[in-house]
Amino acid sequence: MLYPQNIKCAVCGKDLFEENRYRICSGCSLTANIRFCPKCGRAVGESTVYCDDCMNHGRDFKEARAPFVYEGKAQKLVYRLKYGGQKYIAKIMAQYLADEYYKNDWYIDFITFVPMHIKREKSRGYNQAQLIASELSQIVNKPLVDSLKRIKYSNNFARLSREERFKEAEDSFRANDKYKKKSILLIDDVFTTGATTGSCAKELIKSGASDVYVLTFCTGVCKPKLY
Ligand SMILES: [Zn+2]
Ligand SMILES: [Zn+2]
Numbered sequence: 530m531l532y533p534q535n536i537k538c539a540v541c542g543k544d545l546f547e548e549n550r551y552r553i554c555s556g557c558s559l560t561a562n563i564r565f566c567p568k569c570g571r572a573v574g575e576s577t578v579y580c581d582d583c584m585n586h587g588r589d590f591k592e593a594r595a596p597f598v599y600e601g602k603a604q605k606l607v608y609r610l611k612y613g614g615q616k617y618i619a620k621i622m623a624q625y626l627a628d629e630y631y632k633n634d635w636y637i638d639f640i641t642f643v644p645m646h647i648k649r650e651k652s653r654g655y656n657q658a659q660l661i662a663s664e665l666s667q668i669v670n671k672p673l674v675d676s677l678k679r680i681k682y683s684n685n686f687a688r689l690s691r692e693e694r695f696k697e698a699e700d701s702f703r704a705n706d707k708y709k710k711k712s713i714l715l716i717d718d719v720f721t722t723g724a725t726t727g728s729c730a731k732e733l734i735k736s737g738a739s740d741v742y743v744l745t746f747c748t749g750v751c752k753p754k755l756y
Contacts, residue, residue: 539621540602552621559603562595562748569723570594570743571751580751588723589730590715590741594633595748596625599719603747607718610657619657622746623664626716630669635742636712640666641676643717643729644702648682661746662716676713677729678703686725694724702729704736712740720745 536545540557553559566573568583570593582588597603610618630637642662650656659675666673681701689697713733717726720743730741 539606539618551624557602559596559606560598560600562598565594565748566751568592569748569751570720570745571723571748572598573751577751582723582751589727589734590723590743592633592635593720593723593726593743593745593748594629595720595745596629597747599721599747599749607747610660611653611718614654616655616660619660620664622661622718623668625746626661626665626744627668629744630665630714633742635714636740637671637714637742638711639672639674639676640669640714640716641674641733643715643725644675644677644679646679646682658717661718665716665744671714674713676705676708677732678705691722691724694722695727698724698728700728701725702732704732707737708733709737710739711737713738713742715741715743717743717745718747720748722749 536552537543538545538554538557539552541554543554545552545554562570562572564573564575565571566580566583568579568588571580573580606618606622609615640662642656642658645656663673679701680703683697683701686694686697715726715729720726726743730743733741
């Protein structure tokens with residue numbers, strides 16, 4: 530048998546006739562994040578180098594990157610993993626994150642993930658960020674560490690403004706251990722403002738980590754402020 534059978538595109542469901550570790554057909558290509566802020570990795574417009582946030586405020590992580598923009602087909606995949614119970618999508622996402630990881634040439638001691646509050650994880654049954662991180666850890670052969678606990682339960686986080694998100698994410702996490710001089714790769718599904726990943730990074734640095742890098746499957750588009 531030359532071709533694997535029963536392998537379908539994760540987006541449109543069509544049969545894939547070629548060996549394709551991404552499991553997404555050529556007709557379903559996602560919006561690649563090509564022009565991005567070199568610090569936070571968010572998609573930026575033509576004229577910008579650093580986004581306004583990275584230009585005007587510090588970031589607790591060293592660099593963040595994401596292969597896709599949070600829209601269209603990529604956004605739908607995130608939804609299906611997060612709310613549709615389709616856990617196999619985590620493995621597909623991890624393939625893309627592995628490429629991104631190798632591209633960036635970061636030195637990493639271990640991989641970790643943005644934790645969910647215990648209440649939310651119980652109701653969903655799993656943490657999608659943990660699933661992606663676990664798959665990635667197997668592909669790139671770096672240990673997975675459950676390094677953080679979410680101690681604050683935030684409701685309707687998605688509806689908050691940028692400022693409210695940063696305020697709400699503050700002191701939301703506790704490190705499970707000391708990570709002295711460790712370089713850590715933090716995984717989440719989507720990077721929006723960086724409030725959550727930033728708060729996680731801050732806590733890891735407080736626990737002794739030397740550097741925190743962030744990889745997410747999707748990232749937001751940063752619209753420059755109009756003056
Ligand atoms: Zn397709
Ligand atoms: Zn930025």
